[in-house]
Structures are given as structure tokens and as C-alpha cells.
Amino acid sequence: MPVSRTERLLNLLIALLNTRYGLGRGDLREKVYHDTSGNDVAFGRMFERDKNDLRRMGFEVETLTDTGWAEDDSTTTRYRIGKDSNRLPEVQFGPEEWTVLLLASQLWERAALGTAARSAVRKLQSSGSLAAVELPAGVQPRIKPAGQAFDDLVAAMHARHPVAFTYLAGSTGREELRTIEPWGLGSRFGQWYLMGYDRARQAPRHFRLSRFTSAVTTLDKDTYTPPPGFNIREELDTLPELPLRTAVVRVRKGRLLALRRRAADGKGVPPAPAEETDDGGYDTLGLPFRDPEVLAEEIASYGPDAVAVAPGELVAAVRRRLRAAAEFSASPKPRYEFPGAGAGARSTGKGTSEDQLQRMLQLVPFLVHNQGLRIEEVASHFGISRRQLESDLHILICSGLPGGYPDDLLDIQWEDGRVYISQDLDLTRPVRFTVEEASALLTGVETLRGLPGVAGGGALEAVALKLSAAAGEEGRRAAALSGPPVTPVTPAAADMHGTVRDAIAGGRQLRLTYLSPQRDSLTVRDVDPVRLYSQDDVWYFEAYCHLVQGTRNFRLDRVQELEPNGREVSATVPAAGGSPDRLFTPNNGDTTVTVQLTRQGRGLAEDYYAERVAELPDGGMVVDIRFGNTAWLPMFVAQHGGTARILAPDELGDAARHWIADALAKYDG
Structure with a gap:
């Protein structure tokens, strides 16, 4: 029976870690791959893919050749992995420092950096027991990335691939195709900015993600080198905040009290037009704003209850969003099929062999330092089910050195519901941080500065220094990412x-x-x-x-x-019990709504905790989301301007379409 790809990668890793002089392709093909097909080309391609996968996980695969022989001579070339070159240095944290670490890892609630942050903390925990920590009572700060574009840009930036997207230029008001070498991504003034080299203009530029009008395309066959020492925080500090301006908006009488209060409380704003009665049942307000795209998103969500009058760029931005929402809502429904009940429907990402292998490489040192833990505790620590954990353990106990003798295999037992490991094959230290892991933790620690209730006594500075030293080169590359402040703004x-x-x-x-x-x-x-x-x-x-x-x-x-x-507090209130993983808790009375998302809007599936996911051929998806209040769903569709629409229930989809049509009529007559 052929072994799984995960097991093959694990066996290859153990073999390359446990050889001093290296192993040739012939030995690996016979003893690790058990390949007797005779097809050298197919084996060569498989071996190269596996080496690249191990390198992405942080293992440097060395190529050794005898003197006088070329590297492309498969009969004299050998491979190995140095036992120390890939390992995370030992680092110890005190209780206050662990508090900072856990808060920093929880900042990235969703998306790729959320997974990376949790993985990084598990690596730190794998070399010893977690110190007793006390998180600030009920405090759970989070960073909200700017949709799918954020994930795509971070991945391209770390892999050093250029990206392409259409952008609404502030100077011309036209959509333009941009090809950018992404150097850094950060948040300022409540906005996410991309900074990089614009190939068409042959100069560095910055771009607000709120002005992206298409999904991000990664040019993965091309690479670039960022300038040495680039620091996104320093670059963003040079950006001036957009000037405060006044928008003229007509608001339906008796509606949008919050918007009216904002208009009345605007300070430092140029004189606003006095509120006056409009024959159409609307009042005219002056609203303070800085970014027309941000205000347009809000005004569009109010549908026919609010109509932008000036400036022209705001009016155009609202109309563009409403038209895109109307066109998407009117397009033919896609064919889709949700996975079966046993398929683990909630996740919006696909688990891979690399994901499973990285988890198992954290599992072995964790078990070494935590002998006899109950199997449910181990599964909970890694955020997986008992069934998934047992699948990992079954692969581990079948993996080992090429000889296959009893002492050459990992030896793990789980008896009476407790897990023990007696043969670890030198996998007792976790793998060094990836760039994503270092960025997620270091950016998180920096973001916590100034947060009320965070451990003091220099804990933040100490954690930042220890993490930077442990992360090495990957830590230095974390300077390409900067999060927003999470302190209360007033x-x-x-x-x-x-x-x-x-x-x-x-x-x-x-x-x-x-x-x-x-x-x-x-x-x-x-x-x-x-x-x-x-x-x-x-x-x-x-x-x-x-x-x-x-x-x-x-x-x-x-x-x-x-x-x-x-x-x-009354006895009926559940205790907080620490910070849960989710920001919003579903209730029994919630309505399940089927929503279609474009590729550009995929991030909404994580934002709203989609419970079922069906992938679409164009990169979009259909998701089931639970909503406690469905009355605001037309606002949800209008706000996201052509990246989300309601497929079911039909009456909710119809309500959204009528809402958007009524709003468009205010602009198009």
C-alpha cells in the first residue's frame, strides 16, 4: 500500500536529519520512496518538489558532492539536513512575558497570519511547559486585515513575487492596472497601505487598499529583491494624514440618528451647510470625512436612506459600489455543492500535507516535554479533533529511519487515554520560525504597545528582543509588516x-x-x-x-x-473563562444565510465565521453564515459593492436587490 505524502515527507526529513555524510538519490529512492518504477524523470521531479517543501518549512537541504564531480551527477551527489541549522533556539519566558505572547498571537483572528501566530506560539511551547499566566480580565484585542487582498499581498511579499491589481487613482479618478513589487504592508490613520516599487512608473509608491478595485494577482514566475533595511513603520510615519473635508449628504427624515449626530459633532471641519428641509422628505447634512472611499462604503450601505450630493468623487464612489452590487446580485446563480457533514465544512482553507507535517513536527517535542497528557488535552492544545490527532499519531509511529528496524521508528503509545513517547529520533526541538510566524508574532507584540491592562515591567520590550533573537533573518524581514494601534482612540x-x-x-x-x-x-x-x-x-x-x-x-x-x-452580575451570565477564539457567539435563534463571495470578497467568510464552504471555479466561494439579525443584510450587500450577494433564503436576496435598486434610483433618476 503506498504511503501518504505526509508520511513520505516525514520519512525523508528523518532520513536527511540522521545522516552525517548524506544520502544519495539511489539510497533515498530505494529506502525512503520505495520506488521501483524505473522512471528516473518522474522520481527526480517528485524529489525536487519534496526538497522545496522541506525548505519552505525551514529545513535547509544541503547538497554534497565529491571533489571533482558535478552537482548534476546523481551517482555522486548526496543530501542531508544539519541538525542545528533548522532548529529554533531555546528561549525562556516569564509569566508576564507569556501574557504578552498569548495576547500578541490572538491579535490575528483570521487568515494566514492567524494560523502562523498560533503555530509560532506552539513552537515556543513545544520546548517546555507553558508558564502559568493570567490574561487581562476579558480583554481580547484583534487586528482586522483588509480582506482577501491582505492575505494575497502578505503571501506575495514573503515569497518576493510581484503583484498586479487595478487601482482607483486619487489624482485622476480612473482605474489603472498596476504591477508592484511589494516591499511592505502597514496600517495608518485607520487605513491599510501597500508600499512598493511601481514598475510602470519606475519609482516607489504607496497604495491604499481601500482603493483596490480588483482581486490581487500574484506573478509567481517572477521575483524581486526589496531594498535592504526597509522598514514599513518608518515609511508610514512620513505619510501625511488626508485633510479633513465636508461631504454633503441627503438623509431621509427620521432615519440614521448616528449619522446625524456625527454631522452635528464634527469639529475642526469647514463650515457645513445648515440642515434644511428637502421637498423629497430628506434633510441635507454636512459630514466630516477624510477618505471618500471609506465614506462611500458607509453611505452605500444606507441604501435609499442616504444620498451623497458632494463632492463629485464621493458621489461617483457610492454609485460605483451600488452598481457593482446590483450587477452581481442580478447575475446567474452558480452551481455549487457543500461538502458532506463528515468533511469538516467550516474551514475556508484546504489542509495540506505540509500543514499536517508542520503540526506533527510540533507534536513530537511537545509530547517529549509533556509526557502522559490526556489525548483530549493534546488535541485541544493543537486545535484539532481527537480523530485528527490519532491520524497524526498513526503516521508518526509508522515513520522513521530507512532501515525500518524497531529502534529506527518513532515510538509513541497512547494507553488509558494518555500519550507517551519513548523514541523521538532527535525531533525534540521545534523548527525555526517561518517568515510568516516571525512577522505575525513580532508585529503583534509591537501592536500591543499602549494597550491598557497589558503586563508592564518591560515585558513587551523583553519579549520583542527575545523573539527577534530567536527569529534571526526571518525576524528582520518582519519589518515589512506593521499593524494598526489597538488603543482606544479618544x-x-x-x-x-x-x-x-x-x-x-x-x-x-x-x-x-x-x-x-x-x-x-x-x-x-x-x-x-x-x-x-x-x-x-x-x-x-x-x-x-x-x-x-x-x-x-x-x-x-x-x-x-x-x-x-x-x-x-446576575447568576445567569456565563463566566468569560478567558478569551474565546471567536469574537461573535452564535445563538439558537440565528438565521442561516447562503452567501456568494467573489475572489476579492473571500475574506468575509472568515470575518463572519462561515459554517459551510463550497469553492467555485473562479476563485470565489459559496458559504453558509449564521446571522442573528437579518434586517441589516441589504446594508451588508450594498456595503461590499459587488463582492457579496445573498443566494438564500430567497426573500432576503430579493430584499437586498430592491434596497440597492431603490438606492441607485436616487442617483440615476
Whole structure:
């Protein structure tokens, strides 16, 4: 029976790690691959692919040749992996430093960097037991990457491939195709920026991701070299913030209270037109704004309740989004099929042999240092099911040195529900960080600076220094990524943050006056706070609301008044129990909605915790998402401007189409 690709890669790795003089292709082909086909070309291609896969995982495969012989002579060329060249240096952290590490790893909730951050922490944990840590009570900051474009740009940047995309130029207002060598990606002023070399203009340029009008295409057959010492934080510090301007927007009478308050509270804004009655049942407001694309996304989501009047670039941006949403919603429905119930439907990414092998290489040192753990604890630590863990263990116990003798195999037992390892074949130290892992952790640590409630005493600086030393060259390349600040942006928000944090820690109720955009109303509520969490610098808190007798999420910047009410939290409220993996918790009364996403909108599947995923040939996908309130779904479709539409239930799809058509009629007559 042929072995799986994962098992083949693992056996090749063990063989190359445990040879001093190297192994030739003939030995590897016979003893590791067990290939008797006689097809040298096919074997050569397979071997080269496997070597490249091992290199991507951090293993340097050395090529050795005898003096006087060429490297392309397969009879005299040997291969090996140095035992120390690929290993993560030993590094120790104290309890406060572990607090910083865990918070930093949780920042990247979704996407590739989320997986990389969790992998990096498991590598650090694999060389010893996790120190007893106490995370700040209920505090869970998160970074919200800018959709699928963010993932594509990070992958291309780390692999050093150029990218191509269409971009709405601020100077001309026209969409233009750009081919860029991506040097760095970072967040400033609430926006994500790409900085790199524009090949057409033959000069460095920066690009706001909010102005991308197409998916990112990676030119994977081409490579580039970034300038030495490039630091995205230093480059972004030189960017001026966009000037504050005034937009003229017509707002339906009696609607959009939150927007009206923003218009009334605008400070440092050029004089806005006075509110006046419009014959069509609308009021005219002046709104402060900096980026027309950001404001256009919001105005488009309000559909016919808000109509942009000026400036012209804002009007054009809203109309463009609405038209794209209308065209996508009216296009033919795709053919799709969700995976079966046993296929693990939730994940939006495909598990690979490399993913499984990397997990197993973390599993072996973890078991060495944590003998006798219950199998459920091990599975939970790695975020997999018991069935997946047992599949990994079965592959491990069948893997080892080419001889195949009992002492040449990994020896792992799980008896009475506990796991033990007695033969590790020198896999006791985790593999060094990949570029993605180093970037995720180091960027996360830097982002935590200034966050209230984070461990002090120089823990942040100590963790940054230790991680940089352990990461080596991969750590230096982390300077190409910079996250947004996660600190509350105003003194009032900082005060509320502290009030909620203290109430969570002390188990006390709060009374708040809350502005609900969906209801267009102010309500007074008594709540039992459970946890604080953020998306970039926008902070929310989850609480049990006694007004609606259920769990709700409240944005701090929509809280008008907040104070303790003198009562303890009720016994019906579940304890926070640390920070959960998900920001939003599904409820029994949620509605399951089938949504189609384009390739550009794929990131929404992770943002909204898609429960089933069906891939489409064009790179898009169809997903099932649970929503607690479906009344705002037309706003959801309009906001995302042609990257998302509702397929089912039909009445929700129809409501979104009518909403968008009514909005377009305000612009197109």
C-alpha cells in the first residue's frame, strides 16, 4: 500500500536529519520512496518538489558532492539536513512575558497570519511547559486585515513575487492596472497601505487598499529583491494624514440618528451647510470625512436612506459600489455543492500535507516535554479533533529511519487515554520560525504597545528582543509588516475601556445609554459585561443585556453614558473563562444565510465565521453564515459593492436587490 505524502515527507526529513555524510538519490529512492518504477524523470521531479517543501518549512537541504564531480551527477551527489541549522533556539519566558505572547498571537483572528501566530506560539511551547499566566480580565484585542487582498499581498511579499491589481487613482479618478513589487504592508490613520516599487512608473509608491478595485494577482514566475533595511513603520510615519473635508449628504427624515449626530459633532471641519428641509422628505447634512472611499462604503450601505450630493468623487464612489452590487446580485446563480457533514465544512482553507507535517513536527517535542497528557488535552492544545490527532499519531509511529528496524521508528503509545513517547529520533526541538510566524508574532507584540491592562515591567520590550533573537533573518524581514494601534482612540473611549475592564474584573453590572444605528434610537440598559474585544482601534464589549434578556455586543464609540449601577452580575451570565477564539457567539435563534463571495470578497467568510464552504471555479466561494439579525443584510450587500450577494433564503436576496435598486434610483433618476 503506498504511503501518504505526509508520511513520505516525514520519512525523508528523518532520513536527511540522521545522516552525517548524506544520502544519495539511489539510497533515498530505494529506502525512503520505495520506488521501483524505473522512471528516473518522474522520481527526480517528485524529489525536487519534496526538497522545496522541506525548505519552505525551514529545513535547509544541503547538497554534497565529491571533489571533482558535478552537482548534476546523481551517482555522486548526496543530501542531508544539519541538525542545528533548522532548529529554533531555546528561549525562556516569564509569566508576564507569556501574557504578552498569548495576547500578541490572538491579535490575528483570521487568515494566514492567524494560523502562523498560533503555530509560532506552539513552537515556543513545544520546548517546555507553558508558564502559568493570567490574561487581562476579558480583554481580547484583534487586528482586522483588509480582506482577501491582505492575505494575497502578505503571501506575495514573503515569497518576493510581484503583484498586479487595478487601482482607483486619487489624482485622476480612473482605474489603472498596476504591477508592484511589494516591499511592505502597514496600517495608518485607520487605513491599510501597500508600499512598493511601481514598475510602470519606475519609482516607489504607496497604495491604499481601500482603493483596490480588483482581486490581487500574484506573478509567481517572477521575483524581486526589496531594498535592504526597509522598514514599513518608518515609511508610514512620513505619510501625511488626508485633510479633513465636508461631504454633503441627503438623509431621509427620521432615519440614521448616528449619522446625524456625527454631522452635528464634527469639529475642526469647514463650515457645513445648515440642515434644511428637502421637498423629497430628506434633510441635507454636512459630514466630516477624510477618505471618500471609506465614506462611500458607509453611505452605500444606507441604501435609499442616504444620498451623497458632494463632492463629485464621493458621489461617483457610492454609485460605483451600488452598481457593482446590483450587477452581481442580478447575475446567474452558480452551481455549487457543500461538502458532506463528515468533511469538516467550516474551514475556508484546504489542509495540506505540509500543514499536517508542520503540526506533527510540533507534536513530537511537545509530547517529549509533556509526557502522559490526556489525548483530549493534546488535541485541544493543537486545535484539532481527537480523530485528527490519532491520524497524526498513526503516521508518526509508522515513520522513521530507512532501515525500518524497531529502534529506527518513532515510538509513541497512547494507553488509558494518555500519550507517551519513548523514541523521538532527535525531533525534540521545534523548527525555526517561518517568515510568516516571525512577522505575525513580532508585529503583534509591537501592536500591543499602549494597550491598557497589558503586563508592564518591560515585558513587551523583553519579549520583542527575545523573539527577534530567536527569529534571526526571518525576524528582520518582519519589518515589512506593521499593524494598526489597538488603543482606544479618544480619552472618553479610554475612560469607558477602563470602566468596562474594572466591571468585568469585579463582577459588577453597568448602566449605559446606547445609540443603536439599526434601530435609530437611544436606549438605556443594565448589562452584565463579559469581555472587551476590538477590531483594530474600534472597541466593543460583550454583555448580557437585561433589557432584551440576551447576550449583545456594544461598540464603545456608540455608548453615550456609562457607569456602574451598584449591583453584582446576575447568576445567569456565563463566566468569560478567558478569551474565546471567536469574537461573535452564535445563538439558537440565528438565521442561516447562503452567501456568494467573489475572489476579492473571500475574506468575509472568515470575518463572519462561515459554517459551510463550497469553492467555485473562479476563485470565489459559496458559504453558509449564521446571522442573528437579518434586517441589516441589504446594508451588508450594498456595503461590499459587488463582492457579496445573498443566494438564500430567497426573500432576503430579493430584499437586498430592491434596497440597492431603490438606492441607485436616487442617483440615476
